[in-house]
Amino acid sequence: MNVLQTLEPIVRDVIAPAAADTDQHARYPRAALRALGQAGLLGLVSARAVGGLGGGLPEAVQAVERIARDCPCTAMVLTMHYCGVALIEPFAGDAVRRAIADGRHVTTLAVSEAASRSHIWAPAGTASEGDGPDDAGTVRLNALKSMITSAGEADSYVWISRATHGEGNTLWLVDSRLPGLAIPSRFDGMGLRGNASSPIEATDVRVPRDCMLGADGEGEPIKARYLMPFFPTLIATTSIGLMQGALQRAVAHVSATRFSDTGSTLGDLPTIRAWLARAWLQAEQARLLRDATVASVVAGDADTRVRLLQVKAAAAEAALSVTEIAMRVCGGAAFRKEAGIERLFRDARAASVMAPTTDVLYDMLGKALGEGAAIAPGVPGVPGIEPAAA
Ligand SMILES: Cc1cc2nc3c(=O)[nH]c(=O)nc-3n(C[C@H](O)[C@H](O)[C@H](O)COP(=O)(O)OP(=O)(O)OC[C@H]3O[C@@H](n4cnc5c(N)ncnc54)[C@H](O)[C@@H]3O)c2cc1C
Structure with missing residues (x-):
């Protein structure tokens, strides 16, 4: 399928017109998800065998980048959905996979916790086997997830906890309507306001044991294999689309805004042109690194892990700088x-x-x-250099 062709009318008729409202009223982009589902795009990375479009990371990147130009909120909700699907596809039952492919099911990643904070590899939340008479075949989840995109809006959460037994972490597919799940406070954020990125509290949530995704204690290797290609690349792609949107809007403003005394535009000022050129370079550098990362994932190159770490950091930081430049060159109007x-x-x-x-x-x-690690392809690294932050 041609992802961009399918997406264009949805962005034009549904996502872009709702973008301001999504932000201003912190409104979850439900209409956008419905339209994406009807077009098959919620099942973009689902296997054809369950009715999905059978796409992979390159197709997901196209969709997220295009949407982020007009509504980063919708792009981030879709990012988290695709990340969840990347873990559901290899391990979950056909029913949920078909519902996703049919556009009837939105999922998300419930990883971050109030206790472990940024150390997402070390969840404090637990999964324990109950010993009551009606506990057979179930586990009880307890956790306080800190900020989860689509909290209370998604149909399911791809959830991480400590292992039921022994070391390591375990992944679960959790029905978002289960008793014991609560949203203690609603998200009223500074940015990505429409994302419903609220905390989720789990108190003795009983989950069937067969909702485990993969083996007990294997959460980290499973994430590394199935989630890693998607997660950093798609978050980076949200930043990349966002930068393109900021540049489009800034260029449009400085080209159309004139000084009455000279008749020249803001864009005629060499300083403004130079700032925009700098921003454009940063956006393009991030995009090219992202394209190299996707190529590396597809080819299974040895340096893929490093590329994945680089691309999220590079794109996120570039987006901070590019949007700051867009604010600067558009002056008070940008407020x-x-x-x-x-x-x-x-x-x-x-x-x-x-x-x-x-x-x-x-x-x-x-x-x-x-x-x-290799400093660049063909430029070997030097083992033993003590990194500053070690
Ligand atoms: C809009 C939004 C949406 C989100 N959506 C999701 C979601 O869908 N799913 C999900 O699981 N999570 C989500 N999160 C949560 C997110 O992934 C992080 O867990 C969270 O932003 C980290 O915040 P914190 O306050 O715990 O940071 P802290 O851990 O308190 O970090 C504070 C500072 O310390 C630094 N720091 C912390 N540890 C280290 C370290 N080891 N080395 C160097 N510096 C360090 C950090 O870089 C940061 O600058 C979302 C967050 C936001 C803002």
Whole structure:
């Protein structure tokens, strides 16, 4: 299928017209999800065998980038959905896989916790086997998830807990309507306001044991294999689409805004042209690194892990800078909602603090350098360099 062709009327008729409202009223983009579902795009990365479109990371990237240009909220909700599907597809039963492929089921990733904070590899939430007479075949989940996109809106959560037995973490597919799940406070965020990124509290939530995704204690290796290609790349892609949207709006504003005394436009000022050129370079560098990352994932290159860490950090930081430049070159006008720039400035802040945060990624990348990761293709690293943050 041609993802962009399918998407274009949905962006034009549903997503873009609702974008301001989504932000201003922190309204979850339900109509957008319905339209995406009807077009088959909620099942974009679902297997054809269950009725999905059989796409992969390259197709998901196209969809998320296009949507993020007009509504980063919708793009991030879709990002988390595709990430959840990446873990559901290999392990869950056909019924839920078919519902996703049919556009009837939205999922999301419920990883971050109030206790473990950015250390998402070390959840404090538990999954324990009950010992009551009616506990057979079930486990009880207890956790306080800190900020989960689509909380209370998604049909299911791909949930991580500590292992039921022994070391490691375990993944679960949790029906979002189960008793014991609560949203203690509603999300009223600075950016990505329409995402319903609220906390989720789980108190003795009874989940059938066969909702386990993969084996007990194997959550981290499973995430590394199935989730890793999608998660950093698609969050980076939200930032990339967002930067393109900010540049489009900034260029439109400076080209159309004139000084009455000279008749020239803001865009005629060499300083403004230079700022925009800088922003454009940053956006393009991130996009090209993203394309290299996708190519690396598809080819199964040895440096894929490093690329995945790099791309999220690079795109998130570039988006901070590009939206700051867009604010600067558009002056006071950028403060007004009509320009659409201040909203992108606020939305851009999220990717950098979404775990793994940029600072955690810098630490991981510094360690990889110290362990001799290749500095560039064909340029071997030097094992033993002590990274600053080690
Ligand atoms: C809009 C939005 C949507 C989100 N959606 C989801 C979702 O769908 N699912 C989900 O699971 N989570 C989601 N999150 C949560 C997110 O992934 C992070 O867990 C959360 O943003 C981290 O916030 P915190 O306050 O716990 O950070 P803290 O851990 O308190 O971090 C504070 C600062 O310390 C730094 N820091 C922390 N640990 C280290 C370290 N080891 N090395 C270096 N620096 C460190 C951080 O970089 C940060 O600068 C979302 C967050 C936002 C903002």
